[in-house]
Amino acid sequence: MDTPQNSSDLQSADLGPAVEVIGVNKWYGEFHALRDINVTVARGERIVICGPSGGGKSTLLRCINRLEDWQRGRIIVDGIELTDNPAQIVAVRRDVGMVFQHFNLFPHLTVLENCTLAPIWVRRMPKKDAEEIAMSFLKRVKIPDQAQKYPSRLSGGQQQRVAIARALCMSPKIMLFDEPTSALDPEMVKEVLDTMVELASDGITMLVVSHEMGFARQVSDRIIFMADGQIVEVNEPKAFFDAPQHERTKLFLRQVLR
Amino acid sequence: MAAGESFYLRTALAESLPPPAFRTGAIGWLRANLFSSVGNIALTVICLLAVAWLVPPLLRFLVINAVWSGSDREACLPSANNPHPGACWAFIHVWMSYLVYGFYPIGARWRVDIFFAALAFGIAWLAWLSAPRRDLGAIYFFIVLPILSFVLLSGAPSIGLSAVATSLWGGILVTIVVATVGIVASLPIGILLALGRRSHYPTIRLLCTTFIEFVRGVPLITVLFMASVMLPLFVPERFAPDKLLRALIGVAMFASAYMAEVVRGGLTAIPRGQYEAAQALGLPYWRMMILVILPQALRIALPNIVNVFIALFKDTTLVFVIGIFDFLRTIEAARSDPHWITPLSSATGYAFAALFYFVCCFSMARYARGVEARLSRAHRR
Numbered sequence: 001m002d003t004p005q006n007s008s009d010l011q012s013a014d015l016g017p018a019v020e021v022i023g024v025n026k027w028y029g030e031f032h033a034l035r036d037i038n039v040t041v042a043r044g045e046r047i048v049i050c051g052p053s054g055g056g057k058s059t060l061l062r063c064i065n066r067l068e069d070w071q072r073g074r075i076i077v078d079g080i081e082l083t084d085n086p087a088q089i090v091a092v093r094r095d096v097g098m099v100f101q102h103f104n105l106f107p108h109l110t111v112l113e114n115c116t117l118a119p120i121w122v123r124r125m126p127k128k129d130a131e132e133i134a135m136s137f138l139k140r141v142k143i144p145d146q147a148q149k150y151p152s153r154l155s156g157g158q159q160q161r162v163a164i165a166r167a168l169c170m171s172p173k174i175m176l177f178d179e180p181t182s183a184l185d186p187e188m189v190k191e192v193l194d195t196m197v198e199l200a201s202d203g204i205t206m207l208v209v210s211h212e213m214g215f216a217r218q219v220s221d222r223i224i225f226m227a228d229g230q231i232v233e234v235n236e237p238k239a240f241f242d243a244p245q246h247e248r249t250k251l252f253l254r255q256v257l258r
Numbered sequence: 259m260a261a262g263e264s265f266y267l268r269t270a271l272a273e274s275l276p277p278p279a280f281r282t283g284a285i286g287w288l289r290a291n292l293f294s295s296v297g298n299i300a301l302t303v304i305c306l307l308a309v310a311w312l313v314p315p316l317l318r319f320l321v322i323n324a325v326w327s328g329s330d331r332e333a334c335l336p337s338a339n340n341p342h343p344g345a346c347w348a349f350i351h352v353w354m355s356y357l358v359y360g361f362y363p364i365g366a367r368w369r370v371d372i373f374f375a376a377l378a379f380g381i382a383w384l385a386w387l388s389a390p391r392r393d394l395g396a397i398y399f400f401i402v403l404p405i406l407s408f409v410l411l412s413g414a415p416s417i418g419l420s421a422v423a424t425s426l427w428g429g430i431l432v433t434i435v436v437a438t439v440g441i442v443a444s445l446p447i448g449i450l451l452a453l454g455r456r457s458h459y460p461t462i463r464l465l466c467t468t469f470i471e472f473v474r475g476v477p478l479i480t481v482l483f484m485a486s487v488m489l490p491l492f493v494p495e496r497f498a499p500d501k502l503l504r505a506l507i508g509v510a511m512f513a514s515a516y517m518a519e520v521v522r523g524g525l526t527a528i529p530r531g532q533y534e535a536a537q538a539l540g541l542p543y544w545r546m547m548i549l550v551i552l553p554q555a556l557r558i559a560l561p562n563i564v565n566v567f568i569a570l571f572k573d574t575t576l577v578f579v580i581g582i583f584d585f586l587r588t589i590e591a592a593r594s595d596p597h598w599i600t601p602l603s604s605a606t607g608y609a610f611a612a613l614f615y616f617v618c619c620f621s622m623a624r625y626a627r628g629v630e631a632r633l634s635r636a637h638r639r
Contacts, residue, residue, distance in 0.1 A: 067534050086542070094540035104535035108553050118539035121549060170539060 016079055018043045018174050018205040019064055024073030026059060026229075033059050034070065035229045043173075046206040048216035048237075051226040052252060057209045060226065061176050064207065065096045078173055094122060097167030101179040103159040105151035111138065111162050112147040115169045123170065130169070137165040141195050157188030161195055168199075175199070177208040213256055217241060225249050319344040320609065327351070334600045345606040346598070353592040357610075360428015360583045366420060369410045370431055376406060377438065385625060387632065400442070411435070424502035428583035430614070432502070436509055436574040436584065441567050443510040448517025449556075453547065455522055466518070473515035478576050482508045486580040505577045513570045520566055524559030525551065557633050564626035568619045586611055 019041040026034035034056050041047055049057045062068040063075060066082050066089050075082045077092045106114050115134035119125040125133075138144045141161035143154075151159055160180055167175060177196065181189045193215050200206055200219040210216065216223055216237060223240040225233040225248070233246045241257075244250045292302045323344035325334045334346035350357070359367050380403050383395035411431075413421040427435070454466030473481065485508030490498040499507070528551055536546040556563070578587040593599075593607040 065538055067537060090540050090542055093538055096538070098535075098538035100531060100535065100538075102531055104529075104531035106532065106535070106550055106554075108557065117549060118541060121545050122540045166539070176538075 015043060017041060017076075018045070018078060019207070020074075020076040021060070021064070022074045022076070024060075024063065024070050024075060026056075026063065026068065026070040026072075033229050034063070037073070037231060039224065039231065039234075041174075041205060041207065043205055044203045045221045046200050046219055047208065047222050047224060048220040049207065049209045049224045049226060050211060050213070050216060050252070050256075051232070055227040056229040057226050058178050059229075061178050061207060061209050064174075064176060065093050065098055067098075090122075094170060095172055096174045096176060097170055097172035098176045099160070099163050099167055099178065099180045101183050103151070103156070103163045103183075105159055105163055105166070107151055110148050110150055111143070111154070114151065114162060115166045118166075119169050134165070134169050137168045138162070140168075140198075141165045142191075155188060156184045157191045160184065160188075160192045164192075164195055164199070172204070174205040174207070177206065177210065179209050179211070181210065181212055211256065213241070213253075225252065227252070318342075319605075331598050331600050331603075334598070334602060343602065345609055346600060346602050347606065349592075349595075349598040349600075349603050349606060350610050352598070353588075353595070356429065356592060357585065357588050358430045360431060360588060361426040362428065362431065363420075363422060363426065366413070366422060369413075369419065373407050373410050373431075374434070376403060376410075377434070387629070407435075424500050427502065429588040430585045432577070432582060433574050433585040435502075436506060436577055436582075437571045439506045440509040440513045440570045440574070444513035444517045444566070444570065445563070447510065447514035449521050449552065451514060451518035452521035452525060455518065456525060470515045470518050473511055474519070478509075478512050478573055479579055481512045482576060482580050484508070485511075501580065502582060505580055505582055509570065509574065509577070512573075513566060516566050516569075517563065520559050520562040521555065523562065524555035524557075527558045528555050560626060560630055560633075564622060568622055571619055571622070572615060585614065 017040045019039065021037050021039040024034055024037040025032070037056075037060060039060075049061065051057055059068055063070050064077060066075075078095055080088055080092050082089060082092055105111075106117070109117065112131060112134055115137065116127065116130040119130040119133065120127055123130075135144055135147065138147055141164055143158055143161055143165075146154055146158060146162075151162065154162065164180075180196065181192050184192060189212070193212060196206075196208070196215065197219055206219075208215070208220070220237050222234060223237055224231055225240070225244075225246070227248045233240070233244065233249045235245070240249075241253065244253055291298075293299050321344070323340060323342055325340070325343055325346050325348050328334060328346075328348035331349075333348055334343055336343055355364075355367070359370055362370055380395070380399040383389055384392065384399055389395060409417075409419065411422065411427070412424070413419040415421055451466045451470055454462045455470065457463050457466070476484075482505060485504040486501065489504055489507075493499070532550060532554065533546065536550040541549065574584055575586040577584050578590075583591070589607040589611050593604045595603075
């Protein structure tokens with residue numbers, strides 16, 4: 001189970017996979033954080049990565065838009081290989097949206113400015129068009145009336161929805177979610193998950209690091225279970241929850257699903 | 259078991275009430291801030307005594323017994339109707355034009371006046387945060403104004419403005435020129451040095467760190483001497499920059515090194531997530547810095563940035579060591595004028611200098627405080 005099976009429902013096989021991770025190894029000093037990771041994500045596929053903390057889930061996700069460096073192996077995103085070339089890195093990041101655990105909104109900009117910053121300064125979009133698009137996404141995440149406020153005036157759930165809208169404004173082909181609900185108060189988890197479920201039904205490629213097993217079961221095409229820097233098990237959600245193969249997976253599920 | 263008996267249950271929602279009267283208003287404020295405890299009462303009394311001890315003599319010297327008009331030192335000496343004369347403002351009044359312009363040719367002083375007006379206009383345009391077209395204001399201040407000032411002050415014989423050597427400049431003119439150039443140059447250079455010191459490239463990091471630590475480790479007087487004495491050794495005589503220009507470079511270098519550390523302090527306060535969010539959106543390095551990181555870092559560093567500005571403004575007095583007549587030096591020169599020499603002319607001169615520096619520095623501080631308050635109102639974290 002170390003190598004992922006190819007998902008059966010490839011939407012557009014001729015375009016090639018959305019993300020290819022080939023034999024990636026990463027060390028933090030002496031610590032072997034990612035060990036021979038091989039993943040292929042098809043276009044439109046929704047993948048949830050779960051596992052115990054310190055298992056390398058976030059590190060893998062952050063390698064995909066090269067917020068983290070790795071020492072061995074290759075990552076190809078949307079046909080562009082991530083190398084040391086800054087132009088290629090920027091090209092990949094333009095098409096890969098990311099949502100962080102701690103939202104990371106820009107506190108000195110209003111909600112609307114947070115959303116229009118990258119379209120204006122990276123995509124060179126006219127301000128008016130960028131604002132129009134931003135408002136349409138803010139409507140989709142159901143907070144258009146907060147557009148002129150500063151992020152600090154918003155609740156955690158609202159901030160995370162702004163962060164999702166901000167990423168969507170770049171019309172990314174792939175969305176990365178790094179524990180998007182872990183920093184939220186319990187009553188706000190649902191509003192963010194609902195937004196993500198709606199997004200999943202749009203057919204955008206999603207990679208989600210999350211402990212929300214209900215979300216994983218509901219929307220994911222595949223679940224990747226990582227522990228100790230390795231991919232321990234990959235399976236479709238039903239099989240993953242009903243018949244986990246590996247001992248580590250069984251232990252983890254017993255602890256999470258109590 | 260009647261639960262209602264064992265604890266209280268509200269039957270109606272609580273109305274919002276005004277706060278109790280003795281907690282608000284002037285009396286409430288006095289009680290809370292000046293007379294809340296024995297220690298506080300003692301401090302209040304000590305402060306009142308200090309004010310009573312210091313203020314009346316100061317007022318007597320500066321205003322009540324001061325001499326406002328006169329033609330020579332006789333006016334400021336003790337006389338029958340003013341046995342204890344205070345400040346000799348008549349002396350300042352007579353010397354005023356020298357204190358402002360130094361030896362700048364009298365016929366050309368209107369050019370200095372225009373420079374002052376143009377500078378004041380530019381500062382007002384930029385300092386007034388809701389002024390119209392502040393982008394044009396910035397172009398005016400950072401591009402038009404320097405060229406205009408140079409042409410006005412140094413002169414341009416081709417358009418009929420006679421050349422004025424910088425050795426003739428003096429007084430408030432020199433102080434303002436040195437301080438403004440230092441302030442305007444030190445912020446951008448300081449930002450670049452701070453970014454360089456945090457660069458991933460070891461050469462850039464080493465260069466910036468060496469510069470910062472070297473300049474910070476040396477007194478300003480030494481920097482000025484080096485700029486004045488050593489620069490001509492490296493550059494051929496013909497191209498050796500003007501003496502005032504050397505002082506400007508020295509002051510700007512010195513302030514930049516301090517500014518770099520202040521800005522670096524602001525940069526370290528920005529959480530890593532801000533960089534990551536900007537990178538994840540595809541912003542390249544400079545756009546990330548200019549749009550996301552620096553606005554936040556400079557806001558955090560603002561009190562310290564203004565601190566550097568104020569220190570720089572006062573440090574301009576040191577340019578006298580390389581023979582430049584700044585404002586304080588002109589006071590020194592004026593107070594030894596035999597026509598006006600009295601026991602109090604020195605004190606008057608220094609009191610005037612103190613007033614000038616205080617007004618300039620205090621207004622900078624107040625303005626910065628206003629900007630801080632406005633920024634923190636706009637986006638509280």
